[in-house]
Amino acid sequence: MDAMTETKVRELDLSETTLRAVNSLLQGRSVEGVDPLEAGESVVIRHARGAHAVAVGMDDPRRVVIQGSVGYFAAGMNQQAEVVIEGSAGVGVAENMMSGIVRVLGNASQSAGATAHGGLLIIKGDAGARCGISMKGVDIVVGGSIGHMSAFMAQAGRLVVRGDAGDALGDSIYEARIYVRGAVKSLGADCVAKEMRPEHVAELEELLTAAGFDDDPHEYTRYGSARKLYNFNVDNHSAY
């Protein structure tokens, strides 16, 4: 990407252009009367005003800045793109993301990063309930605190919380790893605190740096699966 291309920015205004047209452009579909985006051309989306499904389904290494807050499923199923939300995000931001970066400068509602397979989701503020639910490989870094039932059935990936975690953290967790700096109100079934070995300190430092934070990783506690519920055992009945 040369310097000329890097500076090219397309402004799309959701008060003038339909959501379908905006998303179609971002996904590389043709839109009548609108020039297609060039490779590497950045996009600024104005007047998001809480719209749902903004910038979903991208599959392009493109930077998209959304001015204002967004509704449900912003940057859903993202692949490759870097999406910056200059506000707060509704339910399911970056749900099922496959790759790329999604950065929320405000807070995020529930189910942030749900089922996401890859990429990096950064939430500068707090995230609501079920953050990282069924995550499948994504990395999530939350600047503030997260709500209850976060990382429920989390399968893979890493969830970093600089603040506190709500009730039932990591309930029925599989192989995902959770790092929390603050207090955890309660742990869910089969989720336990684990030793911070050097490799965990190293990966946490890398994640914090990637998200733009410089905390001391040693202040964090690691949580993960006790792996006692992987196969049904009637003696564990009370855990379900």
Add this chain to the structure above:
Amino acid sequence: MDDIDLARRGLRQSATYDPATIHAIQRAAETGIYDIRGGGAKKRVPNFDDLLFLGATLSRYPLEGYRERCGTDVVLGGRHGAFPLHLDIPVTIAGMSFGALSGRAKEALGRGASEAGTSTTTGDGGMTPEERGQSKHLVYQYLPSRYGMNPDDLRKADAIEIGIGQGAKPGGGGMLLGQKISERVAGMRTLPMGIDQRSASRHPDWCGPDDLAIKMGELRELTGGEKPIYVKMGASRTYYDVKLAVNAGADVVVVDGMQGGTAAAQDCFIEHVGIPTLAAVPQAVQALQELGVHRKPDGVQLIVSGGIRSGADVAKALALGADAVAIGTAAMIALGDNDPRLEDEYRAIGSSAGYYDDYQDGRDPSGIATQDEELASRFDPIEGGRRLANYLRVLTMEAQTIARACGKAHVTHLEPEDLVALTVEAAAMARVPLAGTTWVPGTPVGM
């Protein structure tokens, strides 16, 4: 010892504690765990066998059986401007996962469905290349677990089916026991090999009908609005659920009755939760009619599943108002499941041909419901596909036979007026008269 011998000895079987019940209690006491099995409800419930068609006589005019055309094609999913599915027959293949079934079985379903001109459906665990490759029309299930779910596969699909539940276990999630979590299945689902995998019963990023509308909006944004969106639900409060699904934006509604099969669930769940298919269809049709979208050019189509076995069942479902049906268990049987030629092997694992339902344990001798490579290799997907196509053709021809006898030039022209019921229960559920009377008992929901 037969019943007569027992009676002569003064031994009387309890209707409450029959031998099966006694066995269930003993099994529970020995193992400490509930019985898990596959398949659908085994108890006898009012079903399509309890309905009869009124063939044409003097008051109706039949079509010539082997000469006059009786159409079978259906168009599904065009309500919101998506590219609808044009199917040659009104019988589709229900969602069954790769994981529950072998890759070869999934391929055979695609082959058979494509040869017969109809659609097949993925399941929990994602889309396999062999299934996509062999399926002319492939519906992609979008399920709570999102195992293997990715936007590329969504776009490869011909339609998207949002799974809310299934007839065997409305309100329940999925279950795939460790025996079937092979390396490939585990990889597709991002899970450790050999664990007992339980799928969530609720979607992770939305709850309730208002959220569902927003989720559909996202899926339409993702696919440029090109893919029809189905909503599949287990039959329970069907009248209300169908209304909610349609108002949320469904293009097609799939209603699965309690006879519909599953790969694995608790027996008590299968037998005691949900309602019979027969009771669900009129509720769904009523909901669609009240919303003005039943059998309209820009309407919402209804697919019915759960215990569809014959062309007569197909015809009866269509007569009650379905636009198409879906088959799962019957499709597996057509492929070769429960084949009596495998009787010795079924007996070796404690079952018998015609009774086998332990799909959860991965030892299916037919090679269909297994991830065991040796067992799966026995199954020939080309032969299986041919058998399925044959079966689908027979279902279609049988439905045509009945439709012609009722004077209909298209199978979807069949109507409730063509039906009567053999029992009071069936009459009340199906909302057709008891045979020989004008009596339709019961008060429909919402009235």
